[in-house]
Amino acid sequence: MKNNNDLYEVFLRSIRGIDHRHVGSLHADTPEQALTYARDVYTRRSEGVSIWVVKSTAITASQEEDVESFYDPMDDKPYRHASFYVLPDEVNNM
Amino acid sequence: MNTVNNNALYTYVLGLADDALILGQRTAEWCSRGPFLEEDVALSNLTLDYIGRARMFYQYAAKIEGKGRTEDDLAYFRDEREFSNLIINELPNFDFGFAMVRQYFLDVHACLYLPKMMLSSDQHLAQIAAKAIKESRYHLKRSETWVLQLGLGTEESQRRLQSAIDELWGYTPELFIMSEAEAELAQCGVAVARDSLHASWTAQVSAHLSAASFTIPEQDWKVVGGRTGEHSEHLGHLLSEMQIIQRSYPNLEW
Numbered sequence: 001m002k003n004n005n006d007l008y009e010v011f012l013r014s015i016r017g018i019d020h021r022h023v024g025s026l027h028a029d030t031p032e033q034a035l036t037y038a039r040d041v042y043t044r045r046s047e048g049v050s051i052w053v054v055k056s057t058a059i060t061a062s063q064e065e066d067v068e069s070f071y072d073p074m075d076d077k078p079y080r081h082a083s084f085y086v087l088p089d090e091v092n093n094m
Numbered sequence: 095m096n097t098v099n100n101n102a103l104y105t106y107v108l109g110l111a112d113d114a115l116i117l118g119q120r121t122a123e124w125c126s127r128g129p130f131l132e133e134d135v136a137l138s139n140l141t142l143d144y145i146g147r148a149r150m151f152y153q154y155a156a157k158i159e160g161k162g163r164t165e166d167d168l169a170y171f172r173d174e175r176e177f178s179n180l181i182i183n184e185l186p187n188f189d190f191g192f193a194m195v196r197q198y199f200l201d202v203h204a205c206l207y208l209p210k211m212m213l214s215s216d217q218h219l220a221q222i223a224a225k226a227i228k229e230s231r232y233h234l235k236r237s238e239t240w241v242l243q244l245g246l247g248t249e250e251s252q253r254r255l256q257s258a259i260d261e262l263w264g265y266t267p268e269l270f271i272m273s274e275a276e277a278e279l280a281q282c283g284v285a286v287a288r289d290s291l292h293a294s295w296t297a298q299v300s301a302h303l304s305a306a307s308f309t310i311p312e313q314d315w316k317v318v319g320g321r322t323g324e325h326s327e328h329l330g331h332l333l334s335e336m337q338i339i340q341r342s343y344p345n346l347e348w
Contacts, residue, residue, distance in 0.1 A: 026131075026132050027130065027131075027132060028132065029243065030243075032239065033239065033243075036136065036232075036235065036236055036239075037132040037133075037135075037136060039232075040132070040135050040136035040139050041132055041135050041136075044135075044139065
């Protein structure tokens with residue numbers, strides 16, 4: 001038996017139609033167990049209608065030292081922002 | 095249809111309430127003592143499901159009794175011999191493996207019992223069952239996984255669970271013994287005929303235990319008597335801890 005060593009990242013969909021959002025992490029032996037713990041730890045107050053768990057090691061993350069090359073080039077490209085549209089009131093969660 | 099005997103109904107509902115409260119109190123002992131954080135939170139959730147279930151049954155029992163007693167009176171101001179929970183619920187946790195085997199045995203039982211209770215001619219009981227079955231299906235998913243995981247785990251986990259299975263086995267026949275009240279209420283479709291669930295329970299549990307590499311014990315001894323107030327020495331200690339605040343400061347609220 002493994003010893004409760006794997007770290008999993010937990011993503012919750014709070015209501016139907018909304019994307020899953022990262023809410024935290026937890027330890028578990030198997031993906032199935034991670035799912036039940038996510039249910040017990042993160043949805044106790046009805047926070048979710050759907051859960052994803054992903055082994056933390058499966059995530060490839062950008063690094064702090066990448067910031068310049070990754071994001072700075074976007075700073076002078078305001079034309080990429082769709083700021084000329086007015087969203088109707090009915091559209092939430094954009 | 096026969097008219098429902100009020101005393102029998104009170105006795106029946108009180109038994110279900112006591113089962114839920116005593117197991118809930120036992121499970122609450124894990125709070126802050128779980129093997130690790132996630133399991134600790136999961137066990138506390140389990141506790142709250144049982145306490146919630148106990149409250150629904152006690153409130154209903156108090157109403158049936160009609161003597162002005164409340165759910166709290168029933169929980170805090172009755173003595174050991176007046177508690178009618180099945181003995182398996184009051185046994186100490188001993189270790190995590192023991193508690194999980196007990197939980198597994200009871201979860202399989204609940205998942206057979208509650209669907210029948212949803213068909214009760216008593217609407218109130220049917221509704222409580224409809225709420226509780228969702229919880230129990232989740233509990234079963236958890237406990238069944240633990241039994242498998244610890245059975246196929248280390249030599250030590252295997253040994254501890256096998257000894258828990260052997261120790262608990264003699265307390266399981268009581269889950270299928272009809273009390274007088276139950277026998278009477280089963281006739282008019284109010285109570286579940288728990289004796290009819292024994293074969294399915296044994297088949298389901300045996301298959302899972304075998305898959306988890308455990309040996310099924312011989313059914314050569316059993317302990318019964320909880321429904322009529324004959325308990326193990328453990329219940330008194332549990333009650334004294336659970337009831338002391340209300341007994342020392344009656345009607346205290348916080």
